Amino acid sequence: MALILLIEDEKVLRDNLKELLEMHDHYCLTACNGLEGIELTKQTKPDLILCDITLPDVDGYFVKGELNKVANTPPLIFLTARTDKEDYVKAIELGAVDFITKPFKIKDLANRISWILNKQS
Amino acid sequence: MDIKQTELDFLQYKTLVASIHDVVFKTDAAGNWTFLNDSWSRIMQYGIEESISKPFYSFLHPDDVEKNVMLFEPMIAGKKQYCSHEIRYITKSNKISWMKVFSMLVKNETGMIIGTQGTLQDINIDVQNREMRKKAEIQIAVAMEKERELNRLKSNFVSLASHEFRTPLAIMRSSIELSEIHISKNGLVEPYLLKHIQTITSEIDRLGELIEKVLTLGRIDSKAFTCKKEKVDLVSLVKSVIHDLEKIQKDDRTMGFIVKGIPRIVMVDPLLLAQSITNIVSNAFKYSVDKPLPILELIFKEADYSIVITDFGIGIPPNAQDKVSQAFYRADNVSEIKGTGLGIFIANKFILMHKGTLNFTSIPQKGTVFTIRMN
Numbered sequence: 001m002a003l004i005l006l007i008e009d010e011k012v013l014r015d016n017l018k019e020l021l022e023m024h025d026h027y028c029l030t031a032c033n034g035l036e037g038i039e040l041t042k043q044t045k046p047d048l049i050l051c052d053i054t055l056p057d058v059d060g061y062f063v064k065g066e067l068n069k070v071a072n073t074p075p076l077i078f079l080t081a082r083t084d085k086e087d088y089v090k091a092i093e094l095g096a097v098d099f100i101t102k103p104f105k106i107k108d109l110a111n112r113i114s115w116i117l118n119k120q121s
Numbered sequence: 122m123d124i125k126q127t128e129l130d131f132l133q134y135k136t137l138v139a140s141i142h143d144v145v146f147k148t149d150a151a152g153n154w155t156f157l158n159d160s161w162s163r164i165m166q167y168g169i170e171e172s173i174s175k176p177f178y179s180f181l182h183p184d185d186v187e188k189n190v191m192l193f194e195p196m197i198a199g200k201k202q203y204c205s206h207e208i209r210y211i212t213k214s215n216k217i218s219w220m221k222v223f224s225m226l227v228k229n230e231t232g233m234i235i236g237t238q239g240t241l242q243d244i245n246i247d248v249q250n251r252e253m254r255k256k257a258e259i260q261i262a263v264a265m266e267k268e269r270e271l272n273r274l275k276s277n278f279v280s281l282a283s284h285e286f287r288t289p290l291a292i293m294r295s296s297i298e299l300s301e302i303h304i305s306k307n308g309l310v311e312p313y314l315l316k317h318i319q320t321i322t323s324e325i326d327r328l329g330e331l332i333e334k335v336l337t338l339g340r341i342d343s344k345a346f347t348c349k350k351e352k353v354d355l356v357s358l359v360k361s362v363i364h365d366l367e368k369i370q371k372d373d374r375t376m377g378f379i380v381k382g383i384p385r386i387v388m389v390d391p392l393l394l395a396q397s398i399t400n401i402v403s404n405a406f407k408y409s410v411d412k413p414l415p416i417l418e419l420i421f422k423e424a425d426y427s428i429v430i431t432d433f434g435i436g437i438p439p440n441a442q443d444k445v446s447q448a449f450y451r452a453d454n455v456s457e458i459k460g461t462g463l464g465i466f467i468a469n470k471f472i473l474m475h476k477g478t479l480n481f482t483s484i485p486q487k488g489t490v491f492t493i494r495m496n
Contacts, residue, residue: 010292012296013291023302081284081291083333102287102288103291103294104294106294107298
């Protein structure tokens with residue numbers, strides 16, 4: 001059981017992923033933009049963050065950059081519609097633990113989350 | 122030297138000066154013509170008589186007078202020995218005539234400056250050519266900028282389309298998967314419903330694949346791909362591609378893998394090469410269902426290496442073989458098998474970006490052999 005923060009601006013996808021995470025017995029907090037995501041991370045210290053890159057206010061890279069300034073920042077997985085190699089390289093350079101491109105199989109995402117959380121603990 | 126010989130020499134000299142194609146001139150210290158050869162009349166259409174004693178600048182284009190006076194005055198002041206420049210004269214029929222001026226000081230026996238002498242070379246054709254070249258260069262620059270702008274627009278469109286297509290697909294996929302999980306959990310396994318859920322899932326995947334390939338095509342078109350070569354363990358890369366494709370074969374088929382020669386690290390763009398091999402191997406599986414397993418051979422030679430993918434499937438009809446590398450082309454014998462007609466086109470483009478080659482041989486109902494050759 002873990003606390004997972006989901007930063008995603010698409011409401012239906014946000015709801016679906018929240019349902020999936022709760023189905024796997026995780027607590028899920030959601031933010032619909034980057035700044036809200038940064039604030040919620042600082043307040044709640046989640047175990048894992050799932051973050052979109054294209055967000056309405058700041059992009060996911062900015063979010064990760066800001067969170068890198070915080071001590072013990074949680075691992076972050078980018079969930080994105082971007083597929084350019086440059087985006088992947090940038091994400092990994094910023095310290096993201098994974099870069100999952102949309103559309104993805106939610107079963108694969110669930111497996112990936114479990115693997116990262118197990119590695120953490 | 123007798124007087125007759127001197128006169129003869131003078132005559133020869135005069136004939137020589139008269140026959141020179143360029144204008145030969147002399148001026149006094151005030152800049153008035155004191156001598157002009159016949160070329161002056163030919164180019165400027167003014168008679169020699171009517172021109173002599175007139176200042177040279179009265180024949181210049183009004184906009185060039187000041188510039189020319191500024192070049193002439195320092196010479197007459199003895200600050201410069203000569204000057205050379207291009208300037209516009211106006212002919213008697215009021216047309217612009219470009220001249221290249223070469224002018225030098227003339228001094229008398231006591232060293233006093235008494236004027237200038239030199240030549241005016243007709244450079245109208247040179248100037249016209251230069252202007253045409255300049256115009257053409259500007260036109261090329263404008264066309265290139267337009268092309269760059271078009272590529273930027275295309276690239277932006279591809280990025281936008283990428284996001285706008287993928288996100289709804291992700292939503293649809295997650296919704297359908299959640300429905301499937303709920304149905305299974307609640308024991309409401311209605312075969313009819315499950316069949317349709319699987320159809321929707323499979324069609325979402327197909328649409329995703331099509332979008333992926335069309336966007337790749339767009340990126341190739343907008344030159345968004347660059348071949349970034351790095352050191353790659355080719356055996357591992359190929360194994361990984363085969364493994365990923367074997368995992369998704371519904372009939373659990375595998376692929377034979379053979380390495381010939383001594384494996385070595387190669388310089389390639391791993392993403393582009395992996396995509397090329399994926400497209401070809403994926404076809405090898407797709408078009409050889411119920412046939413012997415396809416084989417991938419990695420052949421390392423001293424000067425080059427090849428990736429040879431052989432399947433024993435339906436083959437490519439002879440009349441389709443020269444069209445297989447075209448975008449969206451699909452042969453008649455594959456109409457019942459799902460595909461986009463983009464796989465080989467993309468593979469070929471990526472291999473060409475490596476300066477490699479992609480060739481194939483195929484016999485209908487016997488199979489196809491694709492060979493990627495790299496240096």
